[in-house]
Amino acid sequence: MVANKAFSGLLIAIYYHAGDLLDEATVLKVNSSGWLYLHKLTAVISLLGITIHVLLHTRWIKMLFKKKTLRSANKTTKITVSLLIAFIATSLTGIICWLTLPAHVRLEAFEIAEIYEKIGIILTVLFIFHFVNHWRWIARKFSN
16 A cells, blocks of 8 residues: 555656646546545555554654664664654645645645655655565564
């Protein structure tokens, strides 16, 4: 689900915002409205799943900040904390865009949408690093 959200977001950014395709133009037989609908749908599902994941690891997050171990944290921990911060920033700016911007207006005209788009790209890269760093654990959990 997160991959679908990232894919639809990157596709919207590349083809419709940066590429200046008209909203009626189709990419993979889907127009701008269709990609935006898919992006929003997967965003809601991803937001729920990621929120549950973060809640399951709340004790680890609290311990990290209470003991001030972040300064001496390893690369994986720093990526995870960066991912959490990027997730919060992307979620907030995405919700602001969704609730405040007109539905049929080109989003690149709004600074908050530009910020959302850039943070979303950073979030995607950090998610890939996070997934790669935890691949063995994920594979073990699903192989049992």
